[in-house]
Amino acid sequence: MSAMLEFKDVNFFYQTKAAEIHALKDLNFTVEEQSFASIVGPSGCGKTTILSLIAGLLKKSSGRILLNGKEIEENDWRIGYMFQRDHLFEWRTIWQNVILGIELNKPKDADKKKEFAQQLLKKYDLYDFISSKPRSLSGGMRQRVALIRTLVMEPALLLLDEPFSALDFQTRLKVCDDVYEIIKSEQKTAVLVTHDISEAISMSDKIIVLSSRPATVKHVQMLNLNGETPLSRREDPTFGALFDLIWKKLTNEKQTQNS
Amino acid sequence: MxxxxxxxxxxxxxxxxxxxxxxxxxxxxxxxxxxxxxxxxxxxxxxxxxxxxxxxxxDPFFVSSPSRVFNMFISLVEDGTIWRHIGITLLETIVGFAIATLGGTLIAILLWWNKRLRRILEPYIVVLNSLPKIALGPIIILWVGSGMSAIITMCVLICIVLTTISMLNAFNSCDADKIQLMKSMHANKFQIFWKLILPNATDEFISVLKINVGMSWVGTIMGEYLSSSAGLGYLIVYGSQIFKIDLVMTSTVLLCLLAALMYLAICLIQKWHSR
Missing domain, CATH: 1.20.5 (Single alpha-helices involved in coiled-coils or other helix-helix interfaces)
Incomplete structure (x- = not known):
């Protein structure tokens, strides 16, 4: 598989009143097309910053970020961003929330995209709620709506910023399966930022372990677990060993950080 | 589709x-x-x-009584003058209320749009908010003349600063992640404002309307105390000057009823909005 996303010697500094902070240092990694990559690392190491750079919400200080071999542009519709919380607008119906991106950008194929939105809502059992307000949906359903809102614009690359962290454990496992299924069936490439090692292992083809700030790539782990869904992949015999490995990489990092 | x-x-x-x-x-x-x-x-x-x-x-001479208030109201209805007074006060209040609410919201939009302008104007807004507006009464009369224009100006001055501060707080309290979400969907500043910031502030806007209902009545009556020849505020001042407490009480009761009706109208808007 060819690399869809490439980080080449990316550095990022941000400015505060007290100092200039070096957040990302010579960051290099790739994410292959139609694969699922997770980024794990100590708290505050700059995981979300990486997603913001890819989405064009922040500007890198140096280096190159390539999408399909070309530098990422501002307002790049090839990228979709899903946040930690669903951020559905409570004053809009589910349908109005889902088509928000279409309303904002008025693409030429708006009708086609709306049709696609309708198909997704039907496929993922949300069509009966199109006229309802978000408050009448469960946490898991809301997160599915948020994902559909992102998918409607048909991005090639999906950025997921801890999208399950606000959910309780049971819902989290279910929504994890749902989101994984949607991403795989829609043949998307995804980059997930998470604190949860189990979640990263169960969903990913590749895990990128970051060091503490300034973040560098400390370890890259390729995965090939058996199982169709994240839940079933947790039953793979190598799951435990992989968890230990990633955990050790992270705890070593924490010890280095403390010393 | x-x-x-x-x-x-x-x-x-x-x-x-x-x-x-x-x-x-x-x-x-x-x-x-x-x-x-x-x-x-x-x-x-x-x-x-x-x-x-x-x-x-x-002593009913000092506090009147419900029957006297009722009789006074009937006599005012019979001679037809009450409708003119109610109409004038209502017009002043509604115009003042509308200008202050709209103007205050527009200023808040401008200050949200331009952070630097907000920082520049912040101390002036704080001073204006703490200033007792009644102190400006004589200046207002000097500037805009006496009568309805002075009364409406007083009403606007009382409500507008509060509206600006409340609406600006509401705009600024919007979740930063929601703004990031809009940006990630390539929304421009106008779209962020129109599709997120403004609808997100609707509850606060309704609270402002409710507060402004009360404040605009205060402004109008204060204005009428200062300079008027008609209106319920005028009737109260006139009644107290000639020791006609029945007239004062009748006007006060009418004011209560009108303010309550206006508040009820806002509650209906709120009910319609939250449906």
Missing amino acids: KNKLKTVKPPKIAPYSKAHERYLKKLRNDKIFVISFQVVILFTFIGLWELLTATKVI
Whole structure:
């Protein structure tokens, strides 16, 4: 598989009143097309910053970020961003929330995209709620709506910023399966930022372990677990060993950080 | 696909049962209890007022009485003057209320749009907010003349700063992640404002409307005290000058009723909005 996303010697500094902070240092990694990559690392190491750079919400200080071999542009519709919380607008119906991106950008194929939105809502059992307000949906359903809102614009690359962290454990496992299924069936490439090692292992083809700030790539782990869904992949015999490995990489990092 | 989609009602969440029926009945009874007590308090107050003045326990010359207020109202209706006074006060209040609410919101939008301007103007807004507006009365008359224009200006001055501060707070309290979400969907600043910031501030806007209902009546009556030849505020001042407390009380009761009606209209808007 060819690399869809490439980080080449990316550095990022941000400015505060007290100092200039070096957040990302010579960051290099790739994410292959139609694969699922997770980024794990100590708290505050700059995981979300990486997603913001890819989405064009922040500007890198140096280096190159390539999408399909070309530098990422501002307002790049090839990228979709899903946040930690669903951020559905409570004053809009589910349908109005889902088509928000279409309303904002008025693409030429708006009708086609709306049709696609309708198909997704039907496929993922949300069509009966199109006229309802978000408050009448469960946490898991809301997160599915948020994902559909992102998918409607048909991005090639999906950025997921801890999208399950606000959910309780049971819902989290279910929504994890749902989101994984949607991403795989829609043949998307995804980059997930998470604190949860189990979640990263169960969903990913590749895990990128970051060091503490300034973040560098400390370890890259390729995965090939058996199982169709994240839940079933947790039953793979190598799951435990992989968890230990990633955990050790992270705890070593924490010890280095403390010393 | 067309934009219009068939409305599908979500499934009923609570199953209907005896326990649910009991719960609904309890809610109904609770509501009836509260409303009954509100009515009892009102009628007790009116009854006591009438009784104490009729038996001369308190002097009706100073406090009037419900029957005197009613008779005064009837006589004012019969000679037709009351409608002119009500109309003028209502017009001043509604115009002042509308200008202040709209103007205050527009200033808040401008300050949200331009952070630097907000930082520059912040101390002036704070000073204007703490300034007792009645102190500006003579200057207002000097600048805009006496009569309706001075009264409306007073009303606007009382409400506009508060509206600006409240609406600006509401705009600024929007979740930063939601703004990031809009940016990630390539929304421009106008779209962020129109589709997120403004609708997100609707609850605060309704609160501002409710506060402004009260404040605009205060502004109008204060303005009428200062400079007027008609209106309910004028009737109150006139009545007190000639020791006609019945006229003062009738005007005050009418003011209460009009303010309550205006507040009710805002509550209806709120109910319609939250549907």
